[in-house]
Amino acid sequence: MKEITYQKAINEAIDEEMKRDPSIFIIGEDIGKHWGGSLGELMGLFDKYGAERVRETPISETAILGGAIGAAATGMRPIAYLYFDDFLGVCGDELINQLQMKYMYGGKTKLPLTITAYTGAGLSAAHQHSKSLFGWLMTISGLKIVAPSTAYDAKGLLKSAIREDNPVIFLEHKVLLLSRSTSQIPEEEYTIPLGKADIKREGSDVTVVAIALMVHRALAAAGKLQEKGISLEVIDPRSLVPLDKQTIINSVKKTGKLVIMDEEPKIGSAAGEISAVVAEEAFDFLDAPIKRVCAPDTPIPFSPVLEKFWMPDEEDLIKAVTEIM
Amino acid sequence: MAIEKEKLIDMYRVMVRIRTFENRVYKEFAAGNIPGFVHLYAGEEAIATGACANLRLDDYITSTHRGHGHLIAKGGKTDRMMAELYGKKTGYNKGKGGSMHIADVESGILGADAIVAAGIPIAGGAALSAKMRGTDQVTLCFFGDGACNTTRFHEGVNLASIWKLPIVYVIENNVYAETTSVSYAMNIPNIADRAVAYGIPGVTVDGNDVLAVYEAVGEAVARARRGEGPTLVEGKTCRHYGHYEGDTQTYRTKQEFEECYKRDPIPRFRKKLVKMGVLTEKEADKIHQEVEEEIDRAVKFAEESPFPEPRETLEDVYT
Numbered sequence: 168m169k170e171i172t173y174q175k176a177i178n179e180a181i182d183e184e185m186k187r188d189p190s191i192f193i194i195g196e197d198i199g200k201h202w203g204g205s206l207g208e209l210m211g212l213f214d215k216y217g218a219e220r221v222r223e224t225p226i227s228e229t230a231i232l233g234g235a236i237g238a239a240a241t242g243m244r245p246i247a248y249l250y251f252d253d254f255l256g257v258c259g260d261e262l263i264n265q266l267q268m269k270y271m272y273g274g275k276t277k278l279p280l281t282i283t284a285y286t287g288a289g290l291s292a293a294h295q296h297s298k299s300l301f302g303w304l305m306t307i308s309g310l311k312i313v314a315p316s317t318a319y320d321a322k323g324l325l326k327s328a329i330r331e332d333n334p335v336i337f338l339e340h341k342v343l344l345l346s347r348s349t350s351q352i353p354e355e356e357y358t359i360p361l362g363k364a365d366i367k368r369e370g371s372d373v374t375v376v377a378i379a380l381m382v383h384r385a386l387a388a389a390g391k392l393q394e395k396g397i398s399l400e401v402i403d404p405r406s407l408v409p410l411d412k413q414t415i416i417n418s419v420k421k422t423g424k425l426v427i428m429d430e431e432p433k434i435g436s437a438a439g440e441i442s443a444v445v446a447e448e449a450f451d452f453l454d455a456p457i458k459r460v461c462a463p464d465t466p467i468p469f470s471p472v473l474e475k476f477w478m479p480d481e482e483d484l485i486k487a488v489t490e491i492m
Numbered sequence: 493m494a495i496e497k498e499k500l501i502d503m504y505r506v507m508v509r510i511r512t513f514e515n516r517v518y519k520e521f522a523a524g525n526i527p528g529f530v531h532l533y534a535g536e537e538a539i540a541t542g543a544c545a546n547l548r549l550d551d552y553i554t555s556t557h558r559g560h561g562h563l564i565a566k567g568g569k570t571d572r573m574m575a576e577l578y579g580k581k582t583g584y585n586k587g588k589g590g591s592m593h594i595a596d597v598e599s600g601i602l603g604a605d606a607i608v609a610a611g612i613p614i615a616g617g618a619a620l621s622a623k624m625r626g627t628d629q630v631t632l633c634f635f636g637d638g639a640c641n642t643t644r645f646h647e648g649v650n651l652a653s654i655w656k657l658p659i660v661y662v663i664e665n666n667v668y669a670e671t672t673s674v675s676y677a678m679n680i681p682n683i684a685d686r687a688v689a690y691g692i693p694g695v696t697v698d699g700n701d702v703l704a705v706y707e708a709v710g711e712a713v714a715r716a717r718r719g720e721g722p723t724l725v726e727g728k729t730c731r732h733y734g735h736y737e738g739d740t741q742t743y744r745t746k747q748e749f750e751e752c753y754k755r756d757p758i759p760r761f762r763k764k765l766v767k768m769g770v771l772t773e774k775e776a777d778k779i780h781q782e783v784e785e786e787i788d789r790a791v792k793f794a795e796e797s798p799f800p801e802p803r804e805t806l807e808d809v810y811t
Contacts, residue, residue, distance in 0.1 A: 192624065219624065222620075224651060225647075225650060225651065225654070227647035227650065227651055228647075229613050229643055229644050229647050229648070230613045230616060230644070230647035230648050230650075230651040231613075232613070233610065233612070233613020233614050233616065233617060233644065233648065234613050234614070234616045234617035234620055234648075234651065235617060236613075236614050236617055237554075237602070237613065237614035237615060237616060237617020237618040237619075237620070237621065238617040238618065238620050238621040238624075239617070240597065240602060240614070240617070240618065241552065241602070241617070241618045241621040241622070242621055242625055243620075243621045243624060243625070245617075260607050260610055260644075261610070261613070264606075264607050264610065265605075265607075265610055265614065268595075268603065269808060269809075269810075269811065270588060270808045270809050271585060271588055271589045271593045271595075271603070272584075272585050272588070272589060272593070272595040272597065272603060273583075273584065273585035273586030273587070273588045273589065273808060274586070274807065274808030275584075275585070275595065275596075275597055275598075276595070276597045277811045308809060309809055309810070311810075332811035333810045333811055
């Protein structure tokens, strides 16, 4: 085993995959030798693989994602580096109209394409560099969505995403990317399949489904509530599409209570979808209303004081759990 | 320019095939046999035909909402195209795409696209892929005058120019982006002049002269294959039908239509071929007759083909 940061995990996953498969290349802005990606997670790859496979572009989101689609349809396996997920709107057409190529063509092509983008608030980066777009992305058919919360998950899931023959968006939480904290990973190669949730903490009273950074806040809340004799089971879905409904439902069968913690405005959120799944498929096992701990339905503010208020935190979760106990 | 007789005759046949296909689609759509929207290519045949006559089977094209002509010129089969228009299981896309999304990746047809200019970045990706895989495949990217005013035109052409991608942009300037005339939408007479801004060659030709298109695109394809990068080729043309079937075309004058019909690329090429001694009038008539029969068979194939099973809706989302 070795200790590794979230940032290093992403670097290692791409490095190992690029070494394994020459059809993989990265296309995007500022990914080369100067910055190695805006938050440094691609550092060293340019020196190792060169300008041909670590392909820096001008600021051209439509040409990056559209180009990745064209390359994927014709025998390559691109990683489209889209920077902040807030920029996905710039190439919105490629996301909502072009990624569905396989379906529109009656199944006759495949699109082995990974999109990477930073997600989440916490850096006082204000509305245009802080969004989580999980719910919005979940409406895009044909797109798989991964949002890992640990270095171990990030590495194993990113390798699987790159090997997928379908478009996958891999969302890296900025706070986690910049965190110095590490997790243990095996020395040897491993992958984690998409669509398999991970129970980050077992418990018996309340099921908490938490996404990305929120997993850590849920775990912190679970520690505090344990002292009060309330036991949380914390589930990290890891991928939102495909969603591991069964793990969530099995947990709800055990606890009878569900809280979903999701760092995005409540309306149209992933939390809403997960809540609907449980209401539809496991209603009889619920002993209390489903709770969603989300952000307010506002844009994201800049000032640290305001941003802290905006982001769901462990106190919000503890309050929600207490309400249904 | 020395072009083999067979090639010239083949180009004529392709143009007639496109026209006959489109006229028939017009009729069948009006009769209610084709669902959805259709955008007809009649009048612009010289561009698709002249351009694609330079391509190999393994070269790529990207196409547009007005794409039937591009697909036929790249070798698409009219029966499977017609079946797709009818929403049948035997169509190129198994009834999942329709008129605006016909694709046949095996013959290099990366697909029609209903979003104006969306094919430009995708074509860039195909060209990048060809370059990275070390092949000499060329990508030919069709779009109209309307696409030239979008983000994707700038981002796509700029990126292809800095990377010297093997791509030829074929601009079909048919004077209107839906109802908006090119003279209103642009402040320049020739769209290909924009090539200067990207440091690549740009050439404007009479888009109703199939040999002029063939020659200009031929040079651009050769340049792309040599690894010297992209070219803009603009063909000036006009459409015989509206933007889509149902368009009342109140924005076009009677005189405009008359001038457009006068420039019709098909009688013009026929006259030239007869004069050159490549075809006799009788041989030309025979081509029309054969193509009529082919399109009759295509319609019959489409009519007689089964619809997909409703549950096929759920297939092909993922690999």
